[in-house]
Each structure stands twice: as structure tokens, then as C-alpha cells.
Amino acid sequence: MSDVLLGGADRKLVLRSLPLVVEPRRRDERPPPCRSCYGASWWNGWRVTYPVVALSPGELTRLELPLPRARCSCCHVGFTCYPAGFYPRRQYQLDVVADAVAAVAVGGESVADAAATHATSATSVRRWSRWIAALADGAALHAIASEIDPSTAAVATATQRSRTAAVLGALEVLGATLVRVGVAVVERTGLGRVLGWQHRAHGVAVALVAGPTRLSPAMAPGGRPLTR
Numbered sequence: 762m763s764d765v766l767l768g769g770a771d772r773k774l775v776l777r778s779l780p781l782v783v784e785p786r787r788r789d790e791r792p793p794p795c796r797s798c799y800g801a802s803w804w805n806g807w808r809v810t811y812p813v814v815a816l817s818p819g820e821l822t823r824l825e826l827p828l829p830r831a832r833c834s835c836c837h838v839g840f841t842c843y844p845a846g847f848y849p850r851r852q853y854q855l856d857v858v859a860d861a862v863a864a865v866a867v868g869g870e871s872v873a874d875a876a877a878t879h880a881t882s883a884t885s886v887r888r889w890s891r892w893i894a895a896l897a898d899g900a901a902l903h904a905i906a907s908e909i910d911p912s913t914a915a916v917a918t919a920t921q922r923s924r925t926a927a928v929l930g931a932l933e934v935l936g937a938t939l940v941r942v943g944v945a946v947v948e949r950t951g952l953g954r955v956l957g958w959q960h961r962a963h964g965v966a967v968a969l970v971a972g973p974t975r976l977s978p979a980m981a982p983g984g985r986p987l988t989r
């Protein structure tokens with residue numbers, strides 16, 4: 762699995778410290794239509810990945826997860842089909858990232874402690890924190906939540922410890938709002954729910970290091986989530 766997050770030191774740490782659970786190969790009888798041209802597609806092999814997941818905070822597992830590959834019969838574009846709850850191009854899945862960053866930004870843990878608890882390096886925890894701080898504007902996320910569901914309580918903007926904490930808090934509000942209006946999510950954290958929904962509904966995957974990151978245009982104020 763290509764993963765820009767993972768340096769050599771991290772990889773060794775994960776291999777040593779996390780149990781590996783091998784998932785069976787699962788796929789529907791037919792692949793979904795092509796995302797580019799909506800043409801029919803056919804199954805075209807598997808790609809084996811090794812995501813790190815946390816079904817509950819602090820309970821980390823490394824999976825051997827085979828992902829089915831498909832290819833469009835019209836435009837011949839190949840694509841990978843991700844089961845719900847798995848985000849592309851990330852070894853550490855979004856709920857793990859959110860847990861580790863929240864431990865520092867909200868819980869006041871040291872970076873070193875949070876890194877040890879989440880089987881990663883301090884460098885990764887710092888990188889994830891910067892990424893979340895730059896992901897979106899907290900006030901804009903609150904505005905989107907109110908737009909989607911006007912009953913969303915205007916959260917008092919108490920002084921947050923940091924921009925990272927403010928964005929994390931706003932993502933929690935928006936994630937809870939998506940659940941309330943009926944968007945199906947399997948993720949636990951606001952970060953996971955918001956980005957996971959964007960990916961499933963709009964095919965948008967936010968890169969970790971590709972310059973300034975933005976949420977999908979569909980999440981702009983006025984955009985409404987389609988329940989799927």
C-alpha cells in the first residue's frame with residue numbers, strides 16, 4: 762500500500778507491535794460502474810494493503826486487507842474498490858489519526874506518549890496535527906453543519922488550545938450532524954466521518970502532503986449531503 766505517511770522507522774514499529782488480522786477476499790458479483798464515464802466495468806485482480814485501524818480508541822489492529830480492482834470496459838480506467846470505513850492511500854486510517862491528534866491537541870498528552878499509544882512516531886503525530894489544522898476552517902465547518910441541519914446548536918467558540926483542536930472539534934460537530942440527517946457512516950470520529958463521507962459520496966480523497974488541502978466543493982455552505 763503506498764502511504765506517504767510511513768517512513769522506514771514507522772513501518773518497523775508497526776510490524777513489531779501490532780497484531781495482524783488477515784481479512785478474506787470479498788467482493789460483489791459485479792463491480793460498480795466506472796466513476797469517470799459510468800460505463801460497465803469488470804473485476805481485474807486484487808491489491809493487498811495493510812491498514813492500521815482502531816475500532817475503539819486505543820485498540821489498534823493491523824489488517825491484511827485485499828482490495829478488489831476493477832477496470833472500465835469503455836474508457837479502460839482501472840480503479841480500486843474500498844470497503845466503507847477504509848480511506849485510500851493511508852496506512853493509518855482516519856480514526857487512528859484523529860485519536861492520536863486529539864490525545865495531544867485536546868487531551869494534553871505529550872506527542873511522545875500519543876505516538877507510543879498509537880504505534881507510530883512522534884514525527885507522524887506532528888505531521889498529522891499540521892495536516893488537520895490546515896484541512897479546513899473551524900468556523901466554516903460549523904457553518905456547513907448549521908446549513909445541513911439548522912437545529913445544530915451554535916457551539917460557543919470557547920478559546921481552543923490550538924487551531925488543530927478547533928478544527929477537530931468542528932469536524933466532530935459536522936460528523937454528528939451528518940449522522941443526524943441520515944448519512945450512513947461507519948467511522949467513529951468526526952474526521953473519519955466527514956472525509957469518509959466525501960470519499961464515498963463524491964469520490965474525493967484528500968491527500969496528506971499535496972499542498973493546501975481543501976474539503977470537497979460539495980461541502981461548501983449551501984451544499985447538501987445526499988443520503989446514501
Ligand SMILES: [Zn+2]
Binds near residue numbers: 799
Ligand atoms: Zn470509464
